[in-house]
Amino acid sequence: MTIKFTVMASYILKRLLLMLPTLLGILLISFVIIQFVPGGPVERMIAELQGHSTEATARFGGSSGGDASATSSIQSTGQSSQYRGAQGLDPEFIDELERMYGFDKPAHERFWIMLKNYLHFDLGQSYYRDIGVLDLMLEKMPVSISLGLWSTLIIYLISIPLGIKKAVKDGEAFDIWSSAAIFIGYAIPSFMFAILLIVVFAGGRYFDWFPLRGLTSDGFSDMTLLQQIGDYAWHMVLPVAAMVISGFASLTLLTKNSFLDEIGKQYVLTARSKGLGEKQVLYGHIFRNAMLIVIAGFPAAFIHIFFTGSLLIEVIFSLDGLGLLGYESVINRDYPVVLGTLYIFALIGLLSTLIRDVVYVLVDPRIDFEARGA
Secondary structure, X not given: OHHHHHHHHHHHHHHHHHXXXXXXXXXHHHHHHHHHOOOOHHHHHHHHHHOOOHHHHHHHOOOHHHHHHHHHHOEOXXXXXXXXXXXXXXXXXXXXXXXXXXXXXXXXXXXXXXXXHHHOOOOOEOOOOOOEHHHHHHHHHHHHHHHHHXXXXXXXXHHHHHHHHHHHOOXXXXXXXXXXXXXXXXXXXXXXXXXXXXXXXXXXXOOEOOOOOOOOOOOHHHOOHHHHHHHHHHHHHHHHHHHHHHHHHHHHHHHHXXXXXXXXXXXXXXXXXXXXXXXXXXXXXXXHXXXXXXXXXXXXXXXXXXXXXXXXXXXXXXXXXXXXXXXXXXXXXXXXXXXXXXXXXXXXXXXXXXXXXXXXXXXXXXXXXXXXXX
């Protein structure tokens, strides 16, 4: 037992050390790509100032009276600039913009500063929101946690029992009609199903049973605890249902196929020949081996639902979560948010993979960590 624990600890340590170059590679590739993407924050601010937008005026002029002074301060000295649309602007003003967004330093120096800050989870400040990236993510986290947690839980509670029953009833009527329902669910994207739910149940055309937007109702803070739980559940019904319908199909088929592969093996025939009942064979022998592949897919499924699968659902139901934050950050070229969220997502993904391997051993102690480490 002590030897096995030592081997497990050694394997976990190796995996943790391997995460460092993996994270470094992800951040380096993303940082390099960002350097070549046109329409960065400096160019965007130049475009806003050239158009005398309200937002740009507020940053550089304050009021409408400051608009004239801001405009006059960016007049050209006749020199060219590396930024699109900057022709005719004062180079000193361009330098000021670069300092404001941190582009006054060489790329390698900016990358090194970013890595040092990331070591203690200083993810920087959003360009367009007056808030730190980590604080911004924590602010959006409850929505994504709600969608990801409940969707994943319900998907697994439905898919595993359904997949097992389909394997046991393989080729029978239950397997055939349930497969038809599963394929229909698989073919319908979650956002299409979300629209259908809104039309039918959220006042679109037929019934007005559920709210259309938000995670809670107005006056939520004034409700009792029981009322708050009910209101929260009421708001979650439609978005979670939309995510579950597209997520349970693949896991159900995975569970079924995994159990079918195990049912035909020799150890199952041996167990049956010893007079064991079908339930004893199914849950005492087959279950542990068949569930390995299902457990292996859990981290990827959870990360997908938690961070990316809810993007369109968040938009449709006006739920301001991490998926919407990431999308808006890419569109707006809010690079600190893009890189900060990527760093956190990659870190969680790598840790989830490690947790999966540890759970492997808890489910099936026959797995050898030394072999996996090799």
